[in-house]
Amino acid sequence: MAWVYLAIASLGEIFGVVSINYYLQKRSIKRLLLIVGIFGFGFVFLSLAMREIQMSTAYAVWTGLGAAGAVLMGILIFKESASVKRLFFLSLIILGAVGLKLFG
Amino acid sequence: MAWSYVALAAVIEIFWVVGLRYSVTAIQWTGTGVAIVLSFYFIIKACEKLPSGTVYAVFTGSGAAAILLVDIFVFQAGFTWVTLTFIGLIVIGVVGIKLTTDEQVDTEGGG
Numbered sequence: 001m002a003w004v005y006l007a008i009a010s011l012g013e014i015f016g017v018v019s020i021n022y023y024l025q026k027r028s029i030k031r032l033l034l035i036v037g038i039f040g041f042g043f044v045f046l047s048l049a050m051r052e053i054q055m056s057t058a059y060a061v062w063t064g065l066g067a068a069g070a071v072l073m074g075i076l077i078f079k080e081s082a083s084v085k086r087l088f089f090l091s092l093i094i095l096g097a098v099g100l101k102l103f104g
Numbered sequence: 105m106a107w108s109y110v111a112l113a114a115v116i117e118i119f120w121v122v123g124l125r126y127s128v129t130a131i132q133w134t135g136t137g138v139a140i141v142l143s144f145y146f147i148i149k150a151c152e153k154l155p156s157g158t159v160y161a162v163f164t165g166s167g168a169a170a171i172l173l174v175d176i177f178v179f180q181a182g183f184t185w186v187t188l189t190f191i192g193l194i195v196i197g198v199v200g201i202k203l204t205t206d207e208q209v210d211t212e213g214g215g
Contacts (some may be wrong), residue, residue, distance in 0.1 A: 020148070040113035043140065047124040054181055055125045056172040056191060063164045067201050086204050093197035095175035 002052035003101055005045045008062055012042015013066030014073065057104050064093040106153035110162055113146035117167045118174060163203035169194045 016039040024033040025081045043060055074080035115137050123136030150159045172191065175181040 011137055039140070039144075043124060047127075048123040054175065054183075054187075055121065055179070056168070056175040056181070056183075057187065058125075059121055059171050060168050060191045060194045067164070067198045072200050073207075083204065086201060089197045089200035089204065091197075092193045092200070096193035097199060098188040099193070100187065101167065104187045104190060 002049045002058075003019055004047040006053065006058060009042045009045035009049060009062050010065035010069060012038055012045065013025050013062065018073075018094040020091065032040060042103070055102075061097045061100055064097050068093045068097075106150045106206040110154075110159055111145040113150065114163055114166045114170065116143040116146070117163070118170050121167070121171050122174065138156040155206040157202040161199040162177035164202070165199045166196055169196075 016035060017104060019031070019035045019038050023035055046058065046062050048063075053061075071080075071090055075082045075086075120136050120139035120143060121130060123139060125127075125131045129138050135149065147159060147163060168191065172188075
């Protein structure tokens with residue numbers, strides 16, 4: 001279950017970063033509260049995941065999936081370029097996360 | 105000045121990650137919340153002056169390494185080389201992706 005929590009926490013990070021960009025476009029209290037709400041949601045699940053998964057492992061996977069998700073979203077939704085370099089780093093993250101899940 | 109914001113954010117980040125893992129009392133949870141807000145504040149401040157991908161790469165890269173050291177030296181956690189290798193792969197991947205994000209923004213003339 002802890003790994004599911006960790007995946008949910010990463011979603012919080014991905015959408016949290018989207019909400020920061022949304023806030024920077026127009027600085028309003030409502031948009032600021034949206035950032036707080038989304039990240040808060042993610043942090044609750046990160047905290048739950050850390051009850052079972054070691055702190056550094058959980059943190060690394062959380063950031064990794066967050067960054068990988070943001071890039072995938074950029075490529076798939078915002079049509080950013082999928083350069084070989086980016087796909088290479090993306091696969092390193094996925095390899096690391098899967099490795100930690102299986103052998104960590 | 106902007107880089108000292110990044111350093112400050114990274115140091116504060118160690119406290120909230122430890123807080124998320126070990127907080128029990130209401131005061132500890134409040135402190136964790138305050139630390140999260142502070143580290144985000146400094147990151148946003150730094151991003152006003154520096155490319156955000158680079159800021160984020162340095163922030164997470166140093167954060168992940170620092171938290172690993174805290175785990176090992178403060179909480180006496182044991183790590184196998186296999187675990188360390190996979191954590192290392194993730195950190196390299198995140199730093200690499202964030203740095204190429206800035207390259208992309210540059211070539212598109214935005215940012």
